Amino acid sequence: MSATQKTKLSQKLYETLRQRVESGEWSQGTRIPTEMELASQHAVSRPVVREALVRLRDDGVISSKRGSGSYVLNGGNAGPRKFREIENVADVIHAFEFRLSVECDAAALAAVRRGEADLQALYAAHEAFGQGVDDDGFGDLDFSFHLAVAQASHNPMYSTTMSMLHRQIVFGMRLIGQFSSSGSRTRLDLVESEHTLIIEAIATQNEQHAYDAMFEHLSNSRRRLLGFDAVPDWKRHQPTSPG
Structure with missing residues (x-):
């Protein structure tokens, strides 16, 4: 099979699988x-399936x-999710700047609005880190945690925005893994401890602590990736009021 044929088959399978999500046939969760099952169902090779799944994850x-x-992240709400690809350091800085605006408020709202089911989802996402993960898997697990925080805000625009940023966020997380693989256990410990503070603030419904913990975590993640501090021109000193 030529590379062109493989690409066409992968594109067709991608569109078929995405339609199942957008139609609600495959709902959230x-x-x-499996790759083997999809290959059999659609009469294609596993590399074709793998390529389609990578696009769905991205x-x-x-x-x-x-x-x-x-697992399906957004069910029937899945729609176009495109932000410009990250191409340079400036793009990484811009992505973190945007995340600091969106995710800190989302964490504060999660502290105000979270229910028991939200807490369980956060705990599950957090505990997944302790099961051992490579650099590629680290990005997906970390993203799942941040998405769970956004979903706990009970404002679908936060979780939708996070899903739109999936590729950019995971790209940065994977770079952190590549640049610090020799100290990956330390990196994992640091992220786990920072996530713990976020969960504790959400669990105790302290919106200011949740905001501050998320701000500190994202700032530290940016520093781990860039190797230097990107001092913000402006910082909100408290979360937006949920009203």
């Missing part, structure tokens, strides 16, 4: 068939969990 439509499979 659905575990999709679009924020599905997420992979080590040893468990791939």
Whole structure:
């Protein structure tokens, strides 16, 4: 099979699978068939399936969990999710600047509005880090945690925005892994401890602490990636009031 034929088959399968999500046939949380099952169902090779699944993950439509499979993130709400690709350091800085605006308020709102189911989802996403993960898997697990925080805000625009940023966010997380692989355990410990502070603030419904913990975590993540501090021109000193 030529590279062109493989690309065409992968594109067709991608569109078919995405349609299942957008139509609601595969709702949020659905575990999709394995690569082998999809290859058999659609009479294509596993590399073709793998390429289609990578595109779905990059679009924020599905997420992979080590040893468990791939799951739908946004169900029937899946739509076009495109931000410009990250091409240079300036793009990385811009992405973090945007995330600091969006995710800190989302964390504060999560502290105000979260329910028990939201807490369980956060704990599950957090505990997944302790099961052992490579650099590629780290990005997906970290994104799942941040998406769970956004979903706990009970404002769908936060979780939708996070899904739109999936590719940019995971790109940065994977770079952190590549640049610090020799100290990956330390990196993992740091992220786990920072996530713990976010969860504790949300669990105790302290919106200011949740805001501050998320701001500190994202600032530290940016520093770990860039190797220097990108001092903000402006910082909100308290979360936006939920009204």
